[in-house]
Amino acid sequence: MTRSFFLKIVCFTTLLSFLPYTGLGLYSLIQVKSLSNRITEEQTRTAIDGVLAQKLALLEKEAELNQAEFIRIETALNLLQKQAEYIFTYSKPDGGAHIALKRTKEGYMAYPDHKNASLFLSSIAPLSPRLRTDLETAAQLEPLLKEISRSEPSVKAAFFCFSESGFLIYPPINLEYEVSLGQLPTDMHVQDYEFYYIADAAHNPDKGVIWTRPYEDLTHWKWVVTASAPVYLPNGQLRGVLGIDFPLDHIVAKFLSLTFSEPNAFAFITGEQGQLIASNQSKTGHTISDHSTSGLFDSNNRLISPIPEAGTKTKGVRKISSANGDAYLLFAPISNSGWTMNFYVPEADIAEPIAVQAAKQTDTQLKNFIFQLLFFLIVGAVLLVLFSYRFSRTVTEPVKRLTTAIQKSGEGYYRQQIEVTSQDEIGNLTHTFNWMSHTIQQLISELKRRADQLEEKIGERTRDLQIANERLLEMYKRLKHSEQARSELIVQISHDLKTPLTSIKGYLQALAAYELTPEKEEEFMRTVLARTNHTIQLIDDLFELSSLETHASALQKEWLTFDFLLDYALDMAIKEAEELNIEVRTNYPSDLPLIFVDPAKMNRALVNILGNAIKYSREKELIRIHIVCYEKDGQVVAEITDNGMGISEENMKNIFSMFYREPKAKEANQTGSGLGTSIAKKIIEKHGGDISIATTSDVGTTIRISLPCETDTEESVG
Secondary structure, X not given: OHHHHHHHHHHHHHHHHHHHHHHHHHHHHHHHHHHHHHHHHHHHHHHHHHHHHHHHHHHHHHHHHHHHHHHHHHHHHHHHHHHHHHHHHHOOOOOOOOOOOEEXXXXXXXXXOOOOEEEEEEOOOOOOHHHHHHHHHHHHHHHHHHHHHHHOOOOOEEEEEEOOOEEEEEEEEOHHHHHHOOXXXXXXXXXXXXXXXXXXXXOOOOXXXXXXXXXXXXXXXXXXXXXXXXXXXXXXXXXXXXXXXXXXXXXXXXXXXXXXXXXXXXXXXXXXXXXXXXXXXXXXXXXXXXXXXXXXXXXXXXXXXXXXXXXOOOOEXXXXXXXXXXXXXXXXEEOOOOEEXXXXXXXXXXXXXXXXXXXXXXXXXXXXXXXXXXXXXXXXHHHHHHHHHHHHHHHHHHHHHHHHHHHHHHOXXXXXXXXXXXXXXXXXXXXXXXXXXXXXXXXXXHHHHHHHHHHHHHHHHHHHHHHHHHHHHHHHHHHHHHHHHHHHHHHHHHHHHHHHXXXXXXXXXXXXXXXXXXXXXXXXXXXXXXXXXHHHHHHHHHHHHHHHHHOOOOOOOEEEEHHHHHHHHHHHHHHOOOOOOEEEEEEOOOOOOEEEEOHHHHHHHHHHHHHHHHHOOOOOOOEEEEEEEEEEOOEEEEEEEEOOOOOOHHHHHHOOOXXXXXXXXXXXXXXOOOOHHHHHHHHHHHOOOEXXXXXXXXXXXXXXXXXXXXXXXXXXXX
């Protein structure tokens, strides 16, 4: 007890004496830290400005180099355009070189060597005398096309494309190889390709050089951009389009090979609308639209925050926010193409090294200051301990008697009373202890009484918990059964989806792998379409069944007559089987009461039932459908009878199970999902009705449907 009181005095006097001193020390620490942060921020800002200026200068230089290359291509194409228009204007009809055309199944080709072709006409292009003359005239462009290919190593090809879906290209390429790869369609229509239509009057009224967007070439060259220029005849007719293919990899290879000291910085190129053209963020290579930076591009690989200056001659730096923090977007345009070259540099990559160094220096200064402060605190604490010990002796002796009494109370003796010997704080404490002992004795008695009551209540709660546990166990068994049924349903769905999909895959592989006759291809396509429609119908049935199971679809009820619904569904079912000989007999009383149903849902159920009646009676020369409707015991009853194959007695219990199909229907190759009767049963039961089946194998089936009529359905609306 003495030690505890002594420690309290020491703590109190220490806090009272050193609180101002400690507060001053903390204030000094805060000021030093604040000053260090301000200096670090200024250094960081200066460093960021310097780094951004250097990178912007590098970016501008790269843009100028690419701009120069685009200008060289445009100059060469302008020269080629003028020469082509001159040739087509002034060349004599027989002034061109003779071209030896070879007819192949792919079209017409001209081979300057034994392997590669320099001229190609698609299989849909008619080789008219005028076209042959124009081909021989265009052949005069060969020296210029060869010179462009030779003088510009970066150019993949230079070509002249005719409106009749043919082209003259240099250097020659192995066209048969490109066709075999599936790259070059033999029935190509050049007006469908951007490198051709971008040069027509609607897209290029100035008749100058215009650049396409990046696209995958018709050959194995993969991604290219094309500079296109129209060639017009003197009468204003577009005779063809000149083009120079420029591989995208060559344009961006040097730019995208740039490395950054910042770990998360990268370079990329965007188009006029902010669409991503290429980026070096991917470690697997420079490809198009296989990169995504969180917060920078959207799902269509377009900049989320487009650059307002894109497409102009303005360069600059923008600060942007992304999911990974603030970053800087540096941009410089290539005005001829409308592209913009960009650097993405996260601010943290520049600022963090500076902040780390500044933090180390600040930590060193703070440690020195803290060591000095701790030294003065320790010296003061020793002096306070000595003073507190002398003071505590004056108050600890009176407390010893009180401590002894409290110890006896801890042993269970609460009736003791201590004599009060003084009227000071210690005397007040002694008086309080005597009152506390008396109060504790009363509380113990009360607690014992309440403990008995609590024990009684615990017994009652235990019995309640046992009942609740039994209910939970029953619910667990039901959930387990439901989970088992769900697993079986998933297995059945997987099987029923896999069968048509496997068949579709087989037919499609045959179509892709073999050259089939048109009749055979049409037969295969009809089969694929039928299997696809079967799969779609299966999925629709599953969706309908799921909605009915989970009560996801609310009923939109109306007052209608049952005979109207039956006739409407019957018309729909018969239209699906117009080629069959069907005899229908109906018997409806004129005073049939109204029923309160959802017309769409009930039509679905009736169409399923009537469709099955017709489908499983197809083997009969004359299909007979007999429908009787009547009222009985507040229910409207409809009986639908057919003369189909019927259902065997041992399979009657499974007729409303999902995916169940009568074995005789399978043997007769009757298609179906096995969900029709399940859906019909769910819909009818959801309307408060009932459905049952009576059947005789190979004789026919009668389906009985009963629904509550207007006298007692108002209570179940909704």
